[in-house]
Amino acid sequence: MTRRRTTAGRTWVTAGSVATAAMVIMAGATPATAGGSDVIKRGGCSGSAVWKLKASAQDGRIEVEGEVDSNRNGQTWRWRIMHNGDVSAHGKAKTKAPSGSFDVRRTVVDAPGTDRLVWRARQVATGQTCRGSLRF
Numbered sequence: 001m002t003r004r005r006t007t008a009g010r011t012w013v014t015a016g017s018v019a020t021a022a023m024v025i026m027a028g029a030t031p032a033t034a035g036g037s038d039v040i041k042r043g044g045c046s047g048s049a050v051w052k053l054k055a056s057a058q059d060g061r062i063e064v065e066g067e068v069d070s071n072r073n074g075q076t077w078r079w080r081i082m083h084n085g086d087v088s089a090h091g092k093a094k095t096k097a098p099s100g101s102f103d104v105r106r107t108v109v110d111a112p113g114t115d116r117l118v119w120r121a122r123q124v125a126t127g128q129t130c131r132g133s134l135r136f
Helices: 016-028
Strands: 004-007 009-014 039-044 050-058 061-069 076-083 088-094 101-109 116-123 130-134
Touching: 009 130, 050 130, 061 076, 061 116, 076 101, 076 130, 088 101
Parallel strands: none
Antiparallel strands: 004 009, 039 050, 050 061, 061 101, 076 088, 076 116, 116 130
């Protein structure tokens, strides 16, 4: 619960909200569920951009969503999705307004057992790299 108190033009935030913010920051690239069987991981790239990888069950397949947010419009990125060690999809994308991000959605076969998905994106001009993985 966040409580703010304003006194003489200054805003004070309670310790509870600071602790909550610290837990979110420390979570880093840990998985989270977004409803049902969705698995989501997030993390930082080699520069200032951030990435997200999400896997969801969809009609006997797995929908994979990879996203990069660099807060800069018009950047060209090369991306790829790997599934159990093989390249499943790849391409190029440009970051777009208003957020300076792009996302890619593909479906892959839901193999028996645990599937390993890897998301990788590289900014063409600078070489900044984003990489994340999850098990589904």
